[in-house]
Amino acid sequence: MKNKILFAIGDLRIGGVARVQSVIVNELNKKHHDIDLFSFRETESYYPLFKKVIFPEKSLNNWRFKKLLIQTGINKYILRRTVDMITRPNDKHFQNLVKYVEENKYSTIVLVEQWIIYAKKLKQIFPEVKLIGWLHLDLSHYENYHLAKSKDQFLNGLKGCDSLLVLTQEEKNVLEKRGLKKVQVLHNPLTLDDTNKVVDLNKKIISWVGRIDIFHKGLDYLIEIAKTIPADWKISVAGSGRDNKKFKKLIEKNSLTNKILWEGPKNGEELTNHYLNSSIFLMTSRFESFGLVLVEAMNYGLPITAFSQTGSDEILRNEQYGLVAENGNIKEISDKLKQLILNKDQREFWSKKSKERSKDFSLDKIVIEWEQVLGVEASNE
Template sequence: MINVAFTISSLSMGGIERVTTTIANALADQSGFDVTLINLANKEEYFNVRAQHHIKPSRFQYDWWRAKRKLGKLRLFHTDFTWRYWIERLFVGGHYDYIILNPDFFPYFDIVKRLHPESKIYLWMHNNYDVYVGKYYKDVLPQLEHAARESDGIVCLEHYSAKRWKQLNDNVHVIYNPLTLAATGNVSTLQHKVIACTSRLVTEQKGLDYVLNVAEQLPEDWRINYAGDGADRDWMESEISKRHLEQRIRLLGALDDEQLDWHYTQASMFLCLSRWEGFGLVVVEAMSRGLPVIAFDMPAMEEVLQEGEDGILLPMGDTAGVCGTIAKFADNRGLREHYAALSLKRCKDFSITAILHEWILQIFDDIA
């Protein structure tokens, strides 16, 4: 029996949470694997856990810790309320052949290693190397680099980041995220004058400013349906009103899987204007429903679209090029059908069966 622990900071709505539970559940369904999900939080859970073990704080303990943490910000407590407390508590005991650390755990690598010196510990990089080093972990970069050097291996989502991390660790693997939207067989007819977008509403990363600029130049009668919610929703709504784009952009809010299926199948192309992505799971979702993809060129999109073979890649920030491409797709049903066929073929590479096989082959094969 191979004992594997996956880590997560919560099971709230998010890409890391969804992908981690998908992989952990699928591995737990395989004979010969005993899977544990170590969850630092005890709050509303959006994803089901089928792992054999789900370790998390009790609700009372977690709520009391959160209350003290809030009071600590008012300087009524002087304890350091970081994740360290729960990591030290939840990792005590158990035996794991492998521990897969998600990003919130990277700064606490030494604690996990001290508590489980017998385990092979992998870092699972869910975003681009440059973003981690230059943005998310800029203030604690030595801790990140230390964890990368000392870990038994690193899992990346695309080859650009893998090449960069290989400067610190020779054992680097590229394993894509799986398609998590159910394969229903529903496919767009490509007849609707709708462009789908899906992301959190966060301007800097997701390029909401670019989306607004493109919306101002859409072909007549075309509109953007935008699925997702986030911190910049009010700003987005204000900009839509200010620019009189109410007939060009519809904000649909957060959608469940059934609603997402409708969102994609009622569109005729998919747009991704992010400034950076770790992988672009929503792009794969759209491809699974037969949508042609238009995106800015970045390592994640180069990987998913095979350097532009399976979709249209344009230089970062080139909204004029995006508008021109949309116009070509809008005027040419045959062009849409050509890229739709490529999308449907490419998305098969991201099936949970294919991705789980890579995890077993690349990470667990040495004792499997």
């Protein structure tokens, strides 16, 4: 008899977390594992998904979500209260989850991010069910930003999980120092379909991919970096997000409309072509727990330049596989970029390093690791 597995998730809107979740679930489903999805936010998946998503009663629909956003904004910016900066399930959603688990007899539940808050309560109700907590960010980010108001519940929930999945060795060390056990590093996989194409290193375009979130993704840094590159080079940006209007104003204010080519969100073949139409990849994020776009870019042989942070350090391994600058140091990262811009031999060297490293994140390899974590037999079907 196959194990029945439930992924309790937030939502599947556009973003790296949603993309990885959809790919992992699709691949496990393809291998005929019994997987279901339970989401407290009622949204359609931005990415192809071959499993129906279950929503609880009074799920967070668009109207409720907008109302919650307004309340959060008032509490944070007017009343100056501590708030959760990502939506989280409430007790009603939890009760619906419990009912659904009882009805369907799951042997394993993967609690993604916010759902970890309820891990201890779930363990009390279902002591025989295996609970796996899946973290996509650094613990400090959950404590101080994403789940700041629910911090104590979240930390307590971590202790209620049978095992915890994190994206980097650094984060594993952090959690173990907090006394948490059974912490495992499980990387996100390469999620693009076409993995055989390689970039033309003669193109005078630097690519950037990510959510348009000025602070998190360092788009203010990108503006300053753009001012330093040679006149015949461009930065091509793919992405969309809450700061679209602000980013547009920043580009215009700094007279960079001919230097920064913002192309909006891309997925599938369009995203592949975006990478292939460049010869260098730039990441400007202030913080990333992993940095899936780095792996995607490396898959196509793009030389990498990034700021040092948890995600890029894990993937690039202290400049073994790409050029790394001190976080926020515009001069240093601009100098690293020029090193690649002015020297094709350097681009070719780092292109080979990128291809070499990208193999460590193949989907087949990561899915086998997931099967081991879930305790299900690998399938060759």
